[in-house]
Amino acid sequence: xxxxxxxxxxxxxxxxxxxxxxxxxxxxxxxxxxxxxxxxxxxxxxxxxxxxxxxxxxxxxxxxxxxxxxxxxxxxxxxxxxxxxxxxxxxxxxxxxxxxxxxxxxxxxxxxxxxxxxxxxxxxxxxxxxxxxxxxxxxxxxxxxxxxxxxxxxxxxxxxxxxxxxxxxxxxxxxxxxxxxxxxxxxxxxxxxxxxxxxxxxxxxxxxxxxxxxxxxxxxxxxxx
Numbered sequence: 253x254x255x256x257x258x259x260x261x262x263x264x265x266x267x268x269x270x271x272x273x274x275x276x277x278x279x280x281x282x283x284x285x286x287x288x289x290x291x292x293x294x295x296x297x298x299x300x301x302x303x304x305x306x307x308x309x310x311x312x313x314x315x316x317x318x319x320x321x322x323x324x325x326x327x328x329x330x331x332x333x334x335x336x337x338x339x340x341x342x343x344x345x346x347x348x349x350x351x352x353x354x355x356x357x358x359x360x361x362x363x364x365x366x367x368x369x370x371x372x373x374x375x376x377x378x379x380x381x382x383x384x385x386x387x388x389x390x391x392x393x394x395x396x397x398x399x400x401x402x403x404x405x406x407x408x409x410x411x412x413x414x415x416x417x418x419x420x421x422x423x424x425x426x427x428x429x430x431x432x433x434x435x436x437x438x439x440x441x442x443x444x445x446x447x448x449x450x451x452x453x454x455x456x457x458x459x460x461x462x463x464x465x466x467x468x469x470x471x472x473x474x475x476x477x
Contacts, residue, residue, distance in 0.1 A: 290311075
């Protein structure tokens with residue numbers, strides 16, 4: 253099995269070395285850059301599978317770097333490392349193409365879980381045109397839900413939400429994670445908005461009685477199919 257190639261951009265040399273060695277001890281192949289410009293060079297020459305980018309870096313910050321890479325590669329997963337904790341900073345990261353973020357300090361186990369989750373998600377997306385949810389056929393790319401001979405169009409957010417529910421089918425999809433991922437923060441108003449979208453998806457999936465979206469109080473939602 254080929255090793256996963258990780259591009260780590262972290263200007264704090266000691267932290268970068270610790271993360272690099274920890275990932276390599278778990279069979280990842282890691283290239284470490286100390287600034288954004290160096291990271292861009294490595295990305296262009298080594299074509300990594302996933303990017304782990306510190307937000308605050310000299311020469312080119314993580315957001316700028318991610319935006320440049322996203323202009324030519326829409327699919328490569330990007331995790332931001334940030335000391336910032338404000339919701340606006342997290343939202344900015346997602347707006348610049350980030351798939352996930354970790355606040356410093358973080359555990360290596362958590363980083364590895366996030367990396368594996370994103371890589372699995374990318375692998376799943378290669379087959380999203382034929383996702384079968386009970387008696388439905390869900391096409392993430394076209395944002396459609398087909399039930400036998402009838403086809404219904406989903407909104408972009410409905411499609412995203414259904415994709416994450418399917419990715420975690422029969423398991424709980426963390427409420428806070430999905431709110432931050434799709435809505436930008438987990439405040440009360442966004443939580444209410446997500447509840448509305450969950451209700452819409454339930455209605456669109458109700459033709460198959462074997463499909464349920466359960467509300468796991470205090471934790472999130474679970475797609476049973």
